[in-house]
Amino acid sequence: MISLTVNGKKRNYKGPPFKRLIDVLREDFGLTGTKEGCGEGECGACTVLLDGKPAASCLIPVCQVQGRKVETVEGLGNPERLNPLQKSFAEHAGVQCGFCTPGILMTASRMKKTDAESVRIGLAGHLCRCTGYMHIVESVTKTPKGRKR
Amino acid sequence: MRGAPLSMTVLRPQSAEEAVSLFADNPSAKPLAGGTDYMVLWNMGGANGQCLLDLSGVKEWRTIRKTAAGLSIGALVTHAELRDDPVLRREFPLLARAAAVVGAEQIQNRGTLGGNIANASPAADTFPALAVYEATVKTVSRKGTRSLPLLQTFSGVKKTNLEPGELITAIDIPYLPKRPHRQLFRKVGTRAAMAISKTVAAALVWLERDRTVCELRFALGSMAPTVRRLKAAEEFVKGKRLTAEVAAVACELLKNDVSPIDDIRSTAEYRLRVSRNLLSDFLLS
Ligand SMILES: Cc1cc2nc3c(=O)[nH]c(=O)nc-3n(C[C@H](O)[C@H](O)[C@H](O)COP(=O)(O)OP(=O)(O)OC[C@H]3O[C@@H](n4cnc5c(N)ncnc54)[C@H](O)[C@@H]3O)c2cc1C
Ligand code: FES
Ligand code: FES
Numbered sequence: 486m487i488s489l490t491v492n493g494k495k496r497n498y499k500g501p502p503f504k505r506l507i508d509v510l511r512e513d514f515g516l517t518g519t520k521e522g523c524g525e526g527e528c529g530a531c532t533v534l535l536d537g538k539p540a541a542s543c544l545i546p547v548c549q550v551q552g553r554k555v556e557t558v559e560g561l562g563n564p565e566r567l568n569p570l571q572k573s574f575a576e577h578a579g580v581q582c583g584f585c586t587p588g589i590l591m592t593a594s595r596m597k598k599t600d601a602e603s604v605r606i607g608l609a610g611h612l613c614r615c616t617g618y619m620h621i622v623e624s625v626t627k628t629p630k631g632r633k634r
Numbered sequence: 635m636r637g638a639p640l641s642m643t644v645l646r647p648q649s650a651e652e653a654v655s656l657f658a659d660n661p662s663a664k665p666l667a668g669g670t671d672y673m674v675l676w677n678m679g680g681a682n683g684q685c686l687l688d689l690s691g692v693k694e695w696r697t698i699r700k701t702a703a704g705l706s707i708g709a710l711v712t713h714a715e716l717r718d719d720p721v722l723r724r725e726f727p728l729l730a731r732a733a734a735v736v737g738a739e740q741i742q743n744r745g746t747l748g749g750n751i752a753n754a755s756p757a758a759d760t761f762p763a764l765a766v767y768e769a770t771v772k773t774v775s776r777k778g779t780r781s782l783p784l785l786q787t788f789s790g791v792k793k794t795n796l797e798p799g800e801l802i803t804a805i806d807i808p809y810l811p812k813r814p815h816r817q818l819f820r821k822v823g824t825r826a827a828m829a830i831s832k833t834v835a836a837a838l839v840w841l842e843r844d845r846t847v848c849e850l851r852f853a854l855g856s857m858a859p860t861v862r863r864l865k866a867a868e869e870f871v872k873g874k875r876l877t878a879e880v881a882a883v884a885c886e887l888l889k890n891d892v893s894p895i896d897d898i899r900s901t902a903e904y905r906l907r908v909s910r911n912l913l914s915d916f917l918l919s
Contacts, residue, residue: 503642503686505677524677526670526741527828538714538743544673545744546666548644549690592739609827610738 489550491516492560502548507531509547510557518558518587522612529611532588533557539592558587561594570594570628579624581615589613593625601626635679643685650694650774653801656687658776661798663687667710668744670737671753695748695803698722704808706772709748709801713760717742726807728763728819728836735759738827748802751787754794754860755830757899759821761861762836765853769807775800788860814838818916822908824899831856832900835912847871852916854909856900857892866890867913881917885910 487498491514498509510516510533522530524543531543534556562568567575570593580586589611596607604625605618613621645663647653657663663685666672675681689695695708698719705722716722716733723730736742736750736759750758751771764784771782776799784805789795796802818837823829834855840848850871852864866887874880894905 501639501642502644503637504639505637505673525674526737529738529740532740535743539740540743541670541740543677544669546644546669546673546686546688548646548688549666549669606826607739609825610740 487547487551489547489552490554492556498547500547503546505543506533506545506547506550506555507542510542510555516557516559520584520587522584522588527612528585528588529592529608530585530588532591532611534591534595537595539595556591558590561590570625573628574621574624577624577627578620579616581613585611585613585615589621593628596625599626599628599630635682637673637676637679638682641682641684645685645687646691647687647689648691650692650803653687653689653692654774654776654799657801658799660685660687665689665752665801667746667749667752668712670741670745671749671755689801701806704806707747707805707807709751709803709805710746711748713737713742713745713747713750714739716747716760725809726763726767728817728838729760729767729807731819732760732763732821732834732836735821741828747805751784751805752794752796752802754788754790754792756791756859756861757831757834757856758861759831759834759855762834762853762855763819764805764807765861765863766836766838766851767807767810768851769805771802772804772806773800774803779803781806785861785863791859810838812840815841816916816919818912820912830899833857833894833905833908833912835909835916837913837916839916844875846873846875850917852913854892857894857905857909859893862891864888864891864913871917876917878918881914884917885914888913 489496510519520530522528526541526544531541532539533542536554562571574580601622604622645656647656666686666688695710697708699706713733713736717730750760769784771787773780787794816839821834822832837852839850842848850868855861867884870887871884894902896902
């Protein structure tokens, strides 16, 4: 059995140890917010926080997450109570089809510097097929600074 | 086909000693560090039915240690840790800068230096820096420990001289005798992030008081099956002043030590041209 913390809740997983974290989140825990774009580490869609740091969940076998902390987009906020970063994406048209958004939100949620240049560099590992990035960068730079981004 | 979890077995050593003994008893097992190379292959269905030796529980190989001779970087140290380490940034900035351009944040947080070396890609971004710093790769197996000079660790494209049952434990980098006068790290790729290098360079130069070259170290990746030091150019400039004529000859000599090819990422001609420009700019800057 593998025990991990997902969005603050202890979870146990009893399936094969070499299942990918993204599949365990989506199929075993029903957390379908995390998306798979490429399955090769290139696109950033599947990004979650592992012990607080962005990581591609399509490249992590769940056996390596034993005892560790995972945060997904579901942990940021929910449709009734969006967090300030999510709200800003909605307000500034940072979302079109939305497939890249959960991954981008996770990486953006950990950014220390949020001037446009830093945001562009910080999001370089994320691909978006829809927005052309301008509105994404704006959504991050215009998020009001608060205790919880 | 895709990766099939049920076809896989995982060994999970919790110490270096246990890792060595499990590997000796299961010589066909495949070591797994951050998985950023392995999982890409596995996801495509290219590695089903394997037994993995998951090294993520081996704490001994996760730290950067200062020794009398230099820094000893554990094989499981991630690119993010290299990128951010204050001592590394001060003493060996080219390696810290190389680590900062591996993939992007999500890859740097997982990929390890040991994995980068064992994977032995001709385009690996840390190799030119490790080559100019004259790093040594430390290994262990049931037979004992070994030290391999970096350049002798690789035997070809994606091939190393590691023996079955042998694991990388650390990468040792000796302190430089003196601060170099100039240094260079430069990756040339297609995209700001996640790009595999078309060419990647690292260089150090020390000058005498009269501005003649005391020592030049120049290394290129993606220009041959393995990382290369430009031995002919390095020898040629020794004792000479860095004039335009000297730089031009050094650039001619560059091709003695490399053998670039045309592939999906670039052409041999482009790679050679860019490398010569990098060498020339470095010598004349
Ligand atoms: C999207 C993406 C972008 C990338 N961009 C770059 C880039 O820009 N530059 C670059 O250089 N690389 C890049 N890589 C490749 C990869 O991230 C690096 O090579 C990384 O350092 C591999 O380390 P790892 O710990 O993830 O290796 P793993 O995938 O765990 O292992 C890689 C290989 O090394 C072996 N191995 C691992 N550790 C050891 C050990 N201690 N002893 C013996 N064998 C070992 C494994 O058996 C395997 O064969 C990229 C990868 C992805 C997915
Ligand atoms: S799905 Fe993981 S990076 Fe694209
Ligand atoms: S909004 Fe569609 S991929 Fe980014």
